[in-house]
Amino acid sequence: MNRKYIGIHLKDKKQLTENKKIENFIPKRVKISLKQHIGTKAFPIVKEGEEILCGQVIAIENFSPNIHSSISGKIEKITEGFIEIKNDYEENKVENKKIKIDTINKFINLLKEYGIVGMGGAMFPTYKKFNIPNGKKIENLVINAAECEPYLNADNRVIIEKYNSIIKILEFIKKLFNIKHIIIGIEKNRHEAIKILENSNKKKLYKIKKLKTIYPQGAEKQLIQSIFNKEIKTLPIDENIVVLNISTCYAIYNAIFNNKPLTKRVVTISGEAIKEPKNLLVPIGTDIKELLEYCKINESKVYKKFLGGPMMGVEIDKNSTIIKGTNGVIAISKKEANIYPEKECISCGRCVDVCPMNLIPLKYVEYYRRNQLGKMNEYELNKCIKCGCCQYICPVNQPLMKAIWTGVNYKNN
Numbered sequence: 352m353n354r355k356y357i358g359i360h361l362k363d364k365k366q367l368t369e370n371k372k373i374e375n376f377i378p379k380r381v382k383i384s385l386k387q388h389i390g391t392k393a394f395p396i397v398k399e400g401e402e403i404l405c406g407q408v409i410a411i412e413n414f415s416p417n418i419h420s421s422i423s424g425k426i427e428k429i430t431e432g433f434i435e436i437k438n439d440y441e442e443n444k445v446e447n448k449k450i451k452i453d454t455i456n457k458f459i460n461l462l463k464e465y466g467i468v469g470m471g472g473a474m475f476p477t478y479k480k481f482n483i484p485n486g487k488k489i490e491n492l493v494i495n496a497a498e499c500e501p502y503l504n505a506d507n508r509v510i511i512e513k514y515n516s517i518i519k520i521l522e523f524i525k526k527l528f529n530i531k532h533i534i535i536g537i538e539k540n541r542h543e544a545i546k547i548l549e550n551s552n553k554k555k556l557y558k559i560k561k562l563k564t565i566y567p568q569g570a571e572k573q574l575i576q577s578i579f580n581k582e583i584k585t586l587p588i589d590e591n592i593v594v595l596n597i598s599t600c601y602a603i604y605n606a607i608f609n610n611k612p613l614t615k616r617v618v619t620i621s622g623e624a625i626k627e628p629k630n631l632l633v634p635i636g637t638d639i640k641e642l643l644e645y646c647k648i649n650e651s652k653v654y655k656k657f658l659g660g661p662m663m664g665v666e667i668d669k670n671s672t673i674i675k676g677t678n679g680v681i682a683i684s685k686k687e688a689n690i691y692p693e694k695e696c697i698s699c700g701r702c703v704d705v706c707p708m709n710l711i712p713l714k715y716v717e718y719y720r721r722n723q724l725g726k727m728n729e730y731e732l733n734k735c736i737k738c739g740c741c742q743y744i745c746p747v748n749q750p751l752m753k754a755i756w757t758g759v760n761y762k763n764n
């Protein structure tokens with residue numbers, strides 16, 4: 352029998368930036384990763400020394416969305432993984448030809464050409480979501496506004512500040528695909544955004560599903576479970592559902608109505624080690640150090656820095672830059688991290704209780720300690736979504752996530 356998923360309640364710390372309006376950030380240079388999507392890395396189609404326009408295609412891959420320059424300037428360096436461009440501050444843009452998007456094929460091609468990927472973190476190529484298999488149709492379009500990681504407000508600010516654009520693109524997609532229902536999934540404590548959604552004269556376009564404030568539920572499968580109260584084992588489209596993140600909707604709006612490729616995104620810069628937390632509209636490829644200095648980081652207070660939220664985000668290293676899936680840059684202090692000493696597992700079972708995928712996380716630590724990493728697969732490590740709930744709840748600080756990542760990397764090598 353399946354256990355009912357209940358999730359965990361986190362201190363969300365959203366108040367640090369929830370009322371901060373989106374500001375533009377202009378970097379000195381960008382270092383654009385060639386991996387801006389799930390799948391194979393893209394290949395550069397430009398050369399070192401070349402002058403580049405903002406919005407120009409700089410890297411391509413047959414089955415993936417294009418990668419564009421996010422600023423205008425000169426290409427300084429091309430390496431295995433990055434294209435580095437120095438900003439000339441001219442903001443010269445590519446003049447894209449305006450195309451009338453009146454068929455599904457044209458829509459899908461434009462999403463690929465304009466580099467649209469899932470901006471909630473997964474970076475799945477969006478054009479593939481709309482490539483509907485024969486015999487299926489989109490009955491329910493679910494808009495993912497469940498930004499359940501602590502600190503993050505990027506999606507929240509997009510709803511509040513870009514609401515009219517979101518409506519325009521939802522009307523467009525609904526008509527193009529003849530969709531029955533649009534459901535916006537949003538946590539019930541996002542009061543300002545909910546007020547805008549509820550008071551709109553366009554509210555007949557969508558239903559609002561107010562979600563409990565639990566973590567995790569931003570991942571597609573948990574969101575579908577929270578909204579439809581059903582567990583899906585395969586892809587959402589097998590249930591005639593497509594899920595789109597709210598920032599992705601805004602990127603599609605810019606592609607269709609403003610003829611703009613995806614070159615910028617809203618990022619929350621927050622955490623107790625940041626003196627001036629903000630929500631910034633940031634060019635893809637912006638250096639994290641430059642962003643953190645702009646928001647006045649207090650390095651002496653930093654315990655850990657993450658790209659994304661502190662639960663599912665990845666720790667920042669010297670190569671970290673803003674990519675299309677980066678919704679936050681978070682610097683937490685030791686006090687916030689709530690560090691306590693590691694002790695032996697007391698078999699309390701709490702990690703099992705909170706796991707949204709019904710796994711047995713303590714087994715991963717057991718096999719990690721015995722150096723039997725291959726054995727983790729017997730306990731369905733492949734189903735782990737790396738949400739960090741097991742780590743968060745463990746009363747004796749067992750190295751659960753360290754064990755999980757070691758097992759995942761072992762499997763991938």
Ligand code: SF4
Nearest residue numbers: 706735736738739741
């Ligand atoms: S990180 Fe993996 S094992 Fe741990 S709670 Fe999340 S899904 Fe379960």
Ligand code: SF4
Nearest residue numbers: 696697699700702745
């Ligand atoms: S929560 Fe920690 S102590 Fe409890 S069973 Fe899991 S690993 Fe062991």
